[in-house]
Amino acid sequence: MAEFIEITDGAPIGQRGPAEHERRAQILKAADEHFRHYGYSKTSVAALGRAIGVSAAYIYRFFDSKQAIGEAVVAQVLSEMDAGLHEIAVGPELATARLRRLLLTMMQCSCDRFLKDQKVHEIVVVAMENNWCATVDHQHAVENAIRRVIIDGRESGEFERKSPLDEICSAIVAASLCFSHPKLLESESNEELERRLTIVTSLVLRSLAP
Incomplete structure (x- = not known):
């Protein structure tokens, strides 16, 4: 695998020249x-x-x-999803409603992008299995969106405040992986995935209750 180089004009690792060209x-x-x-x-x-x-x-x-080209393409696919999740995370709804919508949207976007186009599915699987920077950045974006909702829920009194924040966020990210990883999405229908996600989300919300 090629050894990536850092450049100084703001482009991601593995990319050269001006970012806008x-x-x-x-x-x-x-x-x-x-x-x-x-x-x-x-x-x-x-x-x-x-x-x-x-x-x-x-x-x-x-x-x-x-x-590096693949990373840039994957980053484009995932950044659209990340923007949508961020919009939900900072929205005006109660934190409980935002968390439900956040996890459901993540699953729906993953199914739409990864399963309907098998070639996109292939490159995203390659990216995730090899920990490409684009997928690592995506995981950080997901965790940051979840963290924002949990913090808001604690401040509003919807969620308990005793459990360590990092542990809560990591646990929710781990639980959501079953409904967002392209390899794990293959084995179930959308209806079954949504049914199971509803159960998992309800369990998570009960554990967060004050």
């Missing part, structure tokens, strides 16, 4: 299309170069490996 956008668009059509494992950097009329060497001016 027409060619970078073209590479990512071609990568997204190729990954969805052929799959991540069957897409080469050379193929992406041919798709936009440049050499593989030129693409390496922006990304130091195929993994």
